[in-house]
Amino acid sequence: MAVGLPVLRLSARTIGDVLLFAVTAVELALLIRLTPTFTATDWIYIVQHAMVFGIALTRHAPEAQDRSLLSNAAVFVAYTYPYGQMLYLRWVPGDAAWLEGGLALVLVAACLSCASLVTLGRRFGVRPALRGLATRGPYRIVRHPIYLAYLLSDIGYNLQEWNSGTVMLVALGWLSILYRIRAEERVLARDPGWRAYTGLVRSRLIPGVW
Numbered sequence: 001m002a003v004g005l006p007v008l009r010l011s012a013r014t015i016g017d018v019l020l021f022a023v024t025a026v027e028l029a030l031l032i033r034l035t036p037t038f039t040a041t042d043w044i045y046i047v048q049h050a051m052v053f054g055i056a057l058t059r060h061a062p063e064a065q066d067r068s069l070l071s072n073a074a075v076f077v078a079y080t081y082p083y084g085q086m087l088y089l090r091w092v093p094g095d096a097a098w099l100e101g102g103l104a105l106v107l108v109a110a111c112l113s114c115a116s117l118v119t120l121g122r123r124f125g126v127r128p129a130l131r132g133l134a135t136r137g138p139y140r141i142v143r144h145p146i147y148l149a150y151l152l153s154d155i156g157y158n159l160q161e162w163n164s165g166t167v168m169l170v171a172l173g174w175l176s177i178l179y180r181i182r183a184e185e186r187v188l189a190r191d192p193g194w195r196a197y198t199g200l201v202r203s204r205l206i207p208g209v210w
Contacts, residue, residue, distance in 0.1 A: 016062075020056040024049050027083075028049045031046070045110060045113075048117055051118070055121065058122055059122035060122065062129035066183050066186070070179065071127060071128055075126055075176075078173060081173035081176070082173070088169065092165055093163075095161065095163065099160055102157065102158070102159030103156065106152075109149040109150070109152035112145055112149040113145075113153075116137070116145040116149065117146065128180065128184040130188055135193075135201075140201060143181075147180070
């Protein structure tokens with residue numbers, strides 16, 4: 001076997017790898033269950049889930065990781081609030097604001113999320129962790145492009161259908177994202193290249209703003 005290639009050894013998988021695999025499987029099941037007809041955006045997300053399955057089975061252990069209760073809670077909220085919106089809208093239907101604009105934002109968000117995941121590769125994880133720095137592709141624009149994709153998709157979905165419940169869920173989700181950014185940067189700061197990277201890419205989430 002060539003040196004440097006990832007080795008698929010199920011016995012070497014950590015609890016975090018199993019968790020990532022399980023969470024992705026649940027997300028995929030919910031996506032299929034709650035989506036009446038599949039659009040191009042939905043297929044992009046399905047491809048992403050397939051990529052994450054491969055990442056969970058091949059990534060290496062992190063050099064550092066945040067396993068605190070607050071980080072775990074933020075991860076839980078971040079992974080559940082989008083589906084909470086979908087379920088809530090089935091219970092309390094919302095209003096449309098701008099269907100076409102919302103669809104365009106969701107598509108842009110899906111493409112940005114997919115490009116970010118491709119760039120991250122085996123560095124991707126659920127908890128804040130250090131597996132090396134991603135500095136190419138979307139990571140040349142902002143430090144956390146996947147979270148930017150979450151924000152764009154939240155706005156897009158709510159433009160298509162929203163109510164007070166979905167707005168509150170989005171607000172809760174965005175708070176969890178802000179906490180995850182802070183937690184991840186505390187861990188990533190242990191990388192020797194972090195200071196140079198942050199000097200080059202100053203925006204965490206929104207280009208030119210923050």
